[in-house]
Amino acid sequence: MRIHSLGFMAAAVLAFGISGCGRKSAEKNVPPPAPTAVVNPATAGTISGNVVLDGPVPSFHPIDMSAEPACVQANPTPVIPPIVVTGEHGALANVVVYVKAGLGEYRYDVPQTPALLDQKGCMYDPRVVAVVEGQPLEIRNSDATVHNIHPMPRINHAWNRSEEPGSPPFRVTFDHPETAIPIMCNVHPWMRAYLFVFDNPYFAVTAKTGTFELKGLPPGTYTIEAWQEHFGIQDQTVTLGPKESKSISFVYRSDRSHWNYRPRSSGGHGVE
Amino acid sequence: MPENSPQASRGVYRFAVFTSCCTVLLLMAGGLVTNNLAGDSVPDWPLAYGRLIPPLVGGIRFEYSHRVIAGVVSILTLVLAIWIARVERRPVARRLGWLALGLVIAQAVLGGIRVLEGDPAVSATAHAALAQIFFITLAGLSLYLSPWWQSDLPTASDSGSPRAASIAAWTTVVIFLQVVLGAAFRHGAIGIIPHLIGAGIVTALVVWTGRAVKRRFPGARDLRRGVVWLHSFFGLQVLLGFAAWWAMTSALAAVQPTALFVTLTVAHVLGGALLLASSTLLTLACFRVVRGASRAEGSLAEPAQRAAAGSAERAGG
Known part of the structure; x- marks a missing residue:
């Protein structure tokens, strides 16, 4: 048996060595030169606004956590999946608002303060997290049970890592801009988060107030996009003059749902 | 020289059928892993969470059960291959036994690749396909070892x-x-x-x-x-x-x-x-x-001719 196990490992290592070599050679493509211009703060403006939901909040079935006693213990009352979270007057939380198009080539500082993604009560907190490429994302496990963290990017490098209770948090970075990367825990298949990676600092994730602010934008005409996991995306075009501030609103109608995620690698079950 | 005693033949045939049935369980366990979205619940391989027995919670239960059943089926296949090599005189049976063993080992490695690879759409599909090949190899081997296959069958012409x-x-x-x-x-x-x-x-x-x-x-x-x-x-x-x-x-x-x-x-x-x-x-x-019509006719005639037919089959592989 031991010899067989070693044989399996050797074959797997060999196979991965080969596939890894292929990947590395692909990565050797010469990247375009990095931009050197910086945004002039003297002319920069701001786009702010809010996101609201028009209509009743859709209802979702409570999560069945009975397969995991630690999760049941951590949640004395049934947990409704936070797919649509609203505040007062229909203010919509967990909406990512960002500049989709119109930005020139500028150089930005990469924040060194990590963004946080916690696993608490067998749920991800926050549900939606956004970082700048190269910015650390710190992943914690505050639960009394084990989790695996499995981002499923289309562009960035995919990985899968376990995090046992009490283990120290770990940090990862993502090197390429990419929107709505699903992150799931295969131990607890109801756990879902979304990660956004941007190559600029002009993005915001709304809180329960539904408000956002994109500060320090150079003058220009921009396509501003809002993404919500259940209702999908909306675009608006905004022209910003020097030192100008503009306010816009995104309104989602609750009768127009948009399930925009199907697991590509974990079976045909089209959850969320 | 291996010899086909009726008792040994029946025993190895039954064991082959048993191994095939266990493979059905293995296929079911694999389906449970996929459809419970638990395929990546254990990120490492061949160990699980760095140890032999991981915490058996949530999706890990499906993935780990699959690995344990796969281990059992691998051992059964190894025993079957050795048993066939010892008691079967037909080269085809022996080759099929070793082929099944090779397939189950390849399948284990492919399963490991499926676990360790980041985007497993292709490797998981290949793992599922090889599982079917392994299963029909065992099923076919069981039929080949069966008393029915080795009996004198009536002639049928097409x-x-x-x-x-x-x-x-x-x-x-x-x-x-x-x-x-x-x-x-x-x-x-x-x-x-x-x-x-x-x-x-x-x-x-x-x-x-x-x-x-x-x-x-x-x-x-x-x-x-x-x-x-x-x-x-x-x-x-x-x-x-x-x-x-x-x-x-x-x-x-x-x-x-x-x-x-x-x-x-x-x-x-x-x-x-x-x-x-x-x-x-x-x-x-x-x-x-x-195909066996002519041999069946021969075997009905004389035991000596049956032996000759057996020799011809061995020579033909």
Whole structure:
């Protein structure tokens, strides 16, 4: 048996060595030169606004956590999946608002303060997290049970890592801009988060107030996009003059749902 | 020199059938892993969470059970291969035994690659496909070791064209491809359309096989029974296919796999495997009955001629 196990490992290592070599050679493509211009703060403006939901909040079935006693213990009352979270007057939380198009080539500082993604009560907190490429994302496990963290990017490098209770948090970075990367825990298949990676600092994730602010934008005409996991995306075009501030609103109608995620690698079950 | 004593032959045949049945359990365990979205719940391999026994919670239970059953089936296959090598004098049986062992080892490595790879749509599909090849190898080996295969069978001649055995063989190949398409769809590598087209082609071939066998061999009770099994599993599989599709579409908005979804989709996976196995066995039975006609006649004549026929078979591999 031991010899067989070693044989399996050797074959797997060999196979991965080969596939890894292929990947590395692909990565050797010469990247375009990095931009050197910086945004002039003297002319920069701001786009702010809010996101609201028009209509009743859709209802979702409570999560069945009975397969995991630690999760049941951590949640004395049934947990409704936070797919649509609203505040007062229909203010919509967990909406990512960002500049989709119109930005020139500028150089930005990469924040060194990590963004946080916690696993608490067998749920991800926050549900939606956004970082700048190269910015650390710190992943914690505050639960009394084990989790695996499995981002499923289309562009960035995919990985899968376990995090046992009490283990120290770990940090990862993502090197390429990419929107709505699903992150799931295969131990607890109801756990879902979304990660956004941007190559600029002009993005915001709304809180329960539904408000956002994109500060320090150079003058220009921009396509501003809002993404919500259940209702999908909306675009608006905004022209910003020097030192100008503009306010816009995104309104989602609750009768127009948009399930925009199907697991590509974990079976045909089209959850969320 | 291995010798085929009737007792040893019967024992190894029963063990082969037992191993095949355990493989059905293994296929079911694999389906449970996929459809509970637990395929990545244990990120490392061959250990699990760096140890032999991981915390058995949530999706880990499915993935770890799959690995344990796979380990058991691997050991059973090893024992079967050694047993066949010791008691079987037919080279084909011995080769099939070692082939099964090689397949189960390759399958374990592929399973490991599936776990360790970041985007497993291709590796998971390949893992599912190899699982079917391993299963039909064991099923075919069981048939080859069976007293039925080694008995004196009545003559059956096939004057039709193409030969019924060829039609059955093509049906088996197409069912295998259809099973692979289903796996590719399940693992997100392709959409549903190729699988639906495949279902149409399988339907035509299954009907053609049944008609050919029933018309050309009206007196061959075993072949007709094989057709009944083929058609039964086919009908069941079509129903399960519709049920699985319904369960999948109605679970689109669910935040986690529902029990109904898991049950129906795993049943559909198993139905595919059993359909493929029944087609494989029917194909082999067709080749055995038709091809074996001359030998069967000879074997009915004299024991000495039977021995000569056995020698000829050994020489032919």
